[in-house]
Amino acid sequence: MKNIILIGFMGSGKTSVGIRLSYRLRRVLTDTDKKIERLYKMTISDIFERFGEEKFRDMETQCLEKLLEEPEGQIISVGGGLPMRSRNRELLKRLGTVVYLRVKARTVCTRLAADTSRPLLQGEDREEKVQSLLEKRSPVYESAAEIIVDVDEKTLDEIVDEILGNRIFSQGKEWVSR
Numbered sequence: 557m558k559n560i561i562l563i564g565f566m567g568s569g570k571t572s573v574g575i576r577l578s579y580r581l582r583r584v585l586t587d588t589d590k591k592i593e594r595l596y597k598m599t600i601s602d603i604f605e606r607f608g609e610e611k612f613r614d615m616e617t618q619c620l621e622k623l624l625e626e627p628e629g630q631i632i633s634v635g636g637g638l639p640m641r642s643r644n645r646e647l648l649k650r651l652g653t654v655v656y657l658r659v660k661a662r663t664v665c666t667r668l669a670a671d672t673s674r675p676l677l678q679g680e681d682r683e684e685k686v687q688s689l690l691e692k693r694s695p696v697y698e699s700a701a702e703i704i705v706d707v708d709e710k711t712l713d714e715i716v717d718e719i720l721g722n723r724i725f726s727q728g729k730e731w732v733s734r
């Protein structure tokens with residue numbers, strides 16, 4: 557089976573949906589942020605503080621390149637900003653079926669109201685930051701994805717059912733190896 561890759565804004569539920577998908581399909585779950593944190597033995601916040609965002613983006617690209625060498629059939633959730641690089645979008649396409657979890661700004665703000673782990677959302681005016689980043693990123697997420705699922709107000713199982721019910725999976729296209 558090809559990899560299934562979850563993309564989407566911070567707070568769209570990539571990690572939770574990834575866990576549920578990996579449980580339902582009995583597939584290994586990989587998270588690019590966690591892989592980077594393990595490799596550098598630092599949190600994402602510390603990486604941003606010490607090396608800056610550009611260096612973190614390079615780490616994301618390297619992480620995708622490594623994943624291409626790993627066995628297929630994984631569920632892969634990626635950091636919210638990763639699809640913004642065109643090189644990363646190319647790599648995502650080669651890696652597997654890309655699923656975009658589309659979320660509304662107000663859902664993100666509710667879910668991440670008390671979050672301190674996302675460097676890009678710290679400080680004043682969190683709602684404006686979410687709004688403007690989401691506006692900039694939405695068309696890119698949409699262009700990078702083969703499947704788009706609106707996640708607001710849906711349960712994890714409803715989201716997973718919608719992903720797996722997509723014709724890409726029902727026609728068995730996910731079984732074609734790259």
Ligand code: S3P
Nearest residue numbers: 565566567589635636637674675
């Ligand atoms: C980021 C999203 C985060 C993490 C980093 C940057 C982004 O991952 O990679 O804080 O630019 O949107 P999540 O989407 O898992 O929160």
